[in-house]
Amino acid sequence: MSNDGKGNPLVELRGVSRRFKSGGGFITPLDNVDLTINEGEFVVLMGPSGTGKSTMLNLIAGIDKPDSGRIIVAGEDITGYSEDALARWRTRAIGYIFQQFNLLSVLTARENVALPLSLLPLAAARKRELVDTALEVTGITDRSGHYPRQLSGGQEQRVAIARAIACDPLLLLGDEPTGALDSKTAKMVMELLAELNRRFNKTILLVTHDPAVAAYGQRVLHLNDGHIEEEVRTEHAHA
């Protein structure tokens, strides 16, 4: 699958396959998939349940490993990396946003955002600055002292996005990031992601079932039977 995106290739999947045991046999959510995502792109991945959308996200994030093929991110072939090497790589390369936010309940919003930064060899002042920026960009500064249980779903997702962007990663991945939100809040979250893409040239890859969310993507990919079957190019509807 080629692309005519705006920047250099950031993510490249070359002949990637992944299969899982299921009952007595196997299912193959990804079968010899090729894909390139360029820097600064906003890509949406759609498809019926069980077609491997999250699997693809996990492979790109280095959470899972392909059975065959290569995954190259920013020129780095991560396919052969160990779990620990992948973990360290993710700190600077990947920001991941979940449907259920996955904030750590014992940390305040600010501390959640600061957590990945604690792994980077930066001065404390610089870390504080990055946390402040992330909270400000996501519009959650006024709730930074609150614990996740004291936040609404939309606020939690904003904190999760702030955490995802705090280390200024190369790529933002979102697995149904609006799936647990009402439509109004979902729209606000998507506006935020679109702004991150627009203002800060963040490369974003989202998985969704929701056409309204898909409308924010510059490219919409459809996964079916282990293949990317369709690629629909859209205008950036909300640009």
Add this chain to the structure above:
Amino acid sequence: MLMLRMALRTLLSGGLRSLLTIGSVAVCVFVFSLLLSLDEGVQGMLESSSDEGVLIVFEKYKACPPYSRLPVSYASQIAAIDNVSAVMPVRFLLSDCGTTTNLIAIHGVEPSVFREFRDITVDEAAWQAFTQEKGGAMVGSRAAAKYGWQPGQTVTLAQLRGVSFNVLGIYDSGGSSLDEVVLVDREYLEQSINEVGAVTMFLTKVDDASLSGQVADRIDSNFANYATLTRTTPEKGFMAQQISGFSELVAFAQLIAWLSLGLLMLATANSVSMGLRDRMREVAQLKLLGFDSRLAAQLIVMESLLTGILASVIGVALAILVLGRGAVSISVEGYTMYPQFSLATALASFIAGVGMCLAGGYIPARRGASRPIGLALRGVD
């Protein structure tokens, strides 16, 4: 710092599970402290009787003090032996000769020479009165505290053949077994129990400690052809023999101490494993943020460390509270041993508690943290 805060808050938010883990570790640390302090208590007893210049003349072939019966007339013959500078016949009257936690020990002594043998802190006027009043008694500080006896009080001990005495004062021997004893005039005691002329032992002072062995041999030789034979030993050796029951008890206690540490480690490992089962997603989340398995494990181990620190502080504090007040004692053959809780024991208990929590948390933490995060986070849709 953030990781420390996170570990602390995770621990505190653990509710009943954290409470139970901390409680069980604290109890183990307390038990460990108690058992270690028994050993220190035995060492303390031996050290308090370390004067090599004092010999104990006891009846040969007798072990328990109440069974040793030596004629009081031996005293003058012992005193006549070369290098013997002082002799004091002592009559024991014990509430129990076996192992007990509630011993009452009365020692009939010679008030006029007693302090040549024993270093005690006492009100001099009270001691003076003791040397003159036959029915008077000086009570060891721990015995006084244990039974609530006060100067001026008349005590009658029905369980000790109805012996009664007037408490004239309270003395302190610096924590030795003597603090558990009631001192009365020997002749008064013998008359009270209607056994005049037989004593338990002779405390014998030698003017040159290096000659103790020779003097002991001379004393035993002197009575070799008498109806009642003697066994003379330096006081330290005598004490070691008398409290050999303690030593065996302590050896067994130490085994239990180490087992309690093993239990502590297993309890922590179990608690960490159970906790991790519920938190696999959280661990996976950390790894997704960039924590490698070593760092993720460190965070979990840090929780174990905090558990260990908190629980060990509680366990040691409990031990200080219980043992420091002298609430626990055990007596064997008329000698009372108090577990001694020193700073070294407190430190050893604290370190053992923290160390075992660390060890207990380490393996489950490593296992939990090295699980592939895909297993916890994977969703195939």
